[in-house]
Amino acid sequence: MRVVPKVFVHAALLLLSFVWIYPFLWMVSASFKTQTEFFEKGLSLLPESWDTSNFARAWTNGKFESYFLNSVIVTVTVIVIVLIITSACGYALGRYSFKGKGVILAVLGASIFVPLEFSIIPVFQLIKDMGLMNSLGGIILAESGGGHVLFVLLFASFFRQVPKELEEAATMDGCGFVRTYLSVILPLSKPIIGSVVIMQFIWTWNSFLLPLVLTLSSPELRTLAVGLYALRGENIVDWTGIAAGGTIALAPIIVIFLFLQRYFVDGMSGAVKG
Amino acid sequence: MAARWPAARRLSRRPLPHGKEGILLSQTTIAQPGREIAVRRTPRSRKIALWCWLFVAPNLIFFAMFQGWPIIVNWYYSMLDWSGISSDAKFIGLGNFKELIADPYFWNAYKNSFLFMLGAVPLLLVLGLLAAVVLNNPLLKLAKMYRTLFFIPVVTTASVVGIIMVYIWGSEGAVNYALMKLNLLDQPVNWLGDPHWAMFTVILIYVWKNLGMNMIYWLAGLQSIPRELYEAAKVDGSTPAKTFVHITVPLIVPVGLVITLLNVSGALKVFDMIKTMTDGGPFFATDVVSTYIYRFAFSSEIGLPRLGYASAAGIFFAFTIVLIAVLQAVIRKMIGSAGRGRGA
Numbered sequence: 001m002r003v004v005p006k007v008f009v010h011a012a013l014l015l016l017s018f019v020w021i022y023p024f025l026w027m028v029s030a031s032f033k034t035q036t037e038f039f040e041k042g043l044s045l046l047p048e049s050w051d052t053s054n055f056a057r058a059w060t061n062g063k064f065e066s067y068f069l070n071s072v073i074v075t076v077t078v079i080v081i082v083l084i085i086t087s088a089c090g091y092a093l094g095r096y097s098f099k100g101k102g103v104i105l106a107v108l109g110a111s112i113f114v115p116l117e118f119s120i121i122p123v124f125q126l127i128k129d130m131g132l133m134n135s136l137g138g139i140i141l142a143e144s145g146g147g148h149v150l151f152v153l154l155f156a157s158f159f160r161q162v163p164k165e166l167e168e169a170a171t172m173d174g175c176g177f178v179r180t181y182l183s184v185i186l187p188l189s190k191p192i193i194g195s196v197v198i199m200q201f202i203w204t205w206n207s208f209l210l211p212l213v214l215t216l217s218s219p220e221l222r223t224l225a226v227g228l229y230a231l232r233g234e235n236i237v238d239w240t241g242i243a244a245g246g247t248i249a250l251a252p253i254i255v256i257f258l259f260l261q262r263y264f265v266d267g268m269s270g271a272v273k274g
Numbered sequence: 275m276a277a278r279w280p281a282a283r284r285l286s287r288r289p290l291p292h293g294k295e296g297i298l299l300s301q302t303t304i305a306q307p308g309r310e311i312a313v314r315r316t317p318r319s320r321k322i323a324l325w326c327w328l329f330v331a332p333n334l335i336f337f338a339m340f341q342g343w344p345i346i347v348n349w350y351y352s353m354l355d356w357s358g359i360s361s362d363a364k365f366i367g368l369g370n371f372k373e374l375i376a377d378p379y380f381w382n383a384y385k386n387s388f389l390f391m392l393g394a395v396p397l398l399l400v401l402g403l404l405a406a407v408v409l410n411n412p413l414l415k416l417a418k419m420y421r422t423l424f425f426i427p428v429v430t431t432a433s434v435v436g437i438i439m440v441y442i443w444g445s446e447g448a449v450n451y452a453l454m455k456l457n458l459l460d461q462p463v464n465w466l467g468d469p470h471w472a473m474f475t476v477i478l479i480y481v482w483k484n485l486g487m488n489m490i491y492w493l494a495g496l497q498s499i500p501r502e503l504y505e506a507a508k509v510d511g512s513t514p515a516k517t518f519v520h521i522t523v524p525l526i527v528p529v530g531l532v533i534t535l536l537n538v539s540g541a542l543k544v545f546d547m548i549k550t551m552t553d554g555g556p557f558f559a560t561d562v563v564s565t566y567i568y569r570f571a572f573s574s575e576i577g578l579p580r581l582g583y584a585s586a587a588g589i590f591f592a593f594t595i596v597l598i599a600v601l602q603a604v605i606r607k608m609i610g611s612a613g614r615g616r617g618a
Contacts, residue, residue: 006415009414010415010416013408013416013420017420017423017424020423020424020426020427020482021423021426021427022442022448023427023435023438023439023442024426024430026438026441026442026448027438042446043447043448043451084332085332085333085336086333088329088330088332088333089329089330089332089333089334091329092325092326092327092329092330096322096323096326098322098323098326098327099323100327101326104330104334107337107342108337111337111341111342118348118564118567118588118589118591118592119340119341119344119345119348120567120571121344121348121351121567121571121581121584121585121588122343122344122347122348122351122585123340123344124571124572125347125351125358125581126339126340126343126344142340144336145336145337145339145340145341146336146337146340146341147333147336147337147341148333148336148337152333177321177322177325178325181329202429205431206429206430206431206432206433208431208432208433208545208546208549208550209545209546209568212572213572216572224431224434225431225433225434225546226433228433228434228437229433229437229549229550232437232440232550239441242437242438243438246434246437246438249431249434250430250431250434250435253429253430253431254426254429254430257425257426257429258422261422261425264429265425265490268487268490268491269490269491269493269494
């Protein structure tokens with residue numbers, strides 16, 4: 001940095017940053033343009049008209065109202081399920097040694113190498129056989145599936161570091177296994193809970209293949225990601241409407257990331273460093 | 275210092291043992307006896323063991339249903355001639371695999387998957403490391419803001435981004451406009467619609483989308499290197515370039531191997547962006563195994579779905595990935611033992 005003046009470094013980085021997030025800037029500005037303005041000045045980043053009819057069109061005609069609701073219901077439920085099952089699993093594995101623990105660890109560890117993506121056909125069939133094909137329940141169940149190895153390990157290695165005395169004190173006070181976990185141990189793990197919530201939020205909100213195949217015969221259950229794909233298939237020229245739909249789909253995740261990015265980066269770094 | 279992300283700072287206090295990486299590392303530490311509470315055979319402890327199993331069970335059930343069962347049943351499915359209705363499933367043995375091996379479109383998709391991976395992974399690794407090194411500089415102001423901006427594409431929905439990119443890389447989009455203004459192009463190129471450019475464009479967009487992730491991985495690796503080493507090198511009069519080659523690189527190689535594996539498996543699984551940007555086209559130029567499988571299992575354009583055939587394609591591809599993983603592990607071990615032999 002001594003050789004290159006700082007001004008140039010920052011100029012280059014700022015230019016690069018601008019190019020980097022340009023697609024999002026374009027998307028947001030296009031969603032506020034009228035069709036005529038978009039046709040004449042499709043590339044300008046400052047809309048002149050600030051027209052909100054694109055959003056109204058996507059929200060009602062494009063059914064983004066129900067897509068949005070579906071996305072929220074699926075995402076929130078999946079986060080709650082995953083949080084409960086992984087923290088409980090991590091508590092038992094990280095805190096206690098019991099018969100069969102070695103086998104569980106080995107199986108979960110081996111599953112890292114299994115490409116989940118190619119299990120789409122059996123998962124599709126399983127949901128169908130369970131009679132959950134035309135319900136949000138099917139999507140929720142499939143999205144919560146898997147071994148969640150990363151989350152279990154994050155919880156387990158955190159719980160391991162909690163001093164034993166805390167548990168012993170709780171037992172002395174008459175707390176059972178479940179009460180100790182719920183009221184003494186779990187509240188300590190807020191940073192891990194934060195990481196799990198935001199990571200699972202991003203994965204579920206962005207998920208495409210599973211909701212796509214599970215809603216093939218029931219369009220009213222589409223999530224935002226699938227809904228926009230369908231909208232584009234139907235209206236290939238309505239770019240302002242597509243941009244508005246994209247803004248509806250991406251705005252929540254970008255805003256939440258900006259507020260909670262610390263937790264996300266914590267968790268992702270854990271994927272490399274263990 | 276102030277600009278560092280807390281995560282990486284906390285991680286950097288933990289030394290990274292050589293030869294053990296990532297998730298495997300923490301798994302071994304959990305398996306070790308020590309801090310956890312041993313359960314001895316008393317009535318109370320038997321109750322605790324029962325509770326432990328009850329706590330583990332839900333996660334295991336979700337695992338068994340959506341990860342274990344699919345692996346087993348996929349083998350069975352792959353030997354069926356089956357359109358998805360249970361009653362007309364017919365067992366045909368290895369017939370699907372025979373047909374698969376004879377299908378040039380499958381080999382085209384197979385080749386494209388690896389082409390995509392070989393194009394994207396080196397770019398992600400090198401550019402990700404570059405971004406991490408630049409933004410790890412404690413003297414650089416606004417580093418945190420740049421990191422956040424570079425990271426935004428990572429958290430956005432791949433399928434939505436793909437649809438937006440169709441316009442941006444289209445003939446009226448910003449890419450053509452900029453290239454023509456810079457006199458690098460005479461007339462617009464339909465980047466995603468031209469069979470010569472489609473794969474290249476798809477790779478570039480994938481790299482853009484995932485670079486931030488690689489930057490964070492590398493940053494975690496860089497910040498685990500003890501500061502004293504850099505100070506010692508400075509005292510010894512080492513130049514920044516020399517320090518990078520002799521101190522940084524050897525110490526981040528173990529992390530680098532984990533990052534490479536994550537990237538390889540991610541790139542071979544790519545689906546969302548290809549489905550929304552090109553749907554495997556034009557003329558199958560970007561058709562990868564995942565879009566090939568989708569076409570046979572779920573798409574209505576080729577008539578009745580063929581779930582058995584699609585399962586066979588999935589198994590065949592997954593099998594090659596496992597084979598590559600095993601091969602590279604063996605080769606790494608051989609190189610490792612040869613190196614140690616020379617050292618002794």
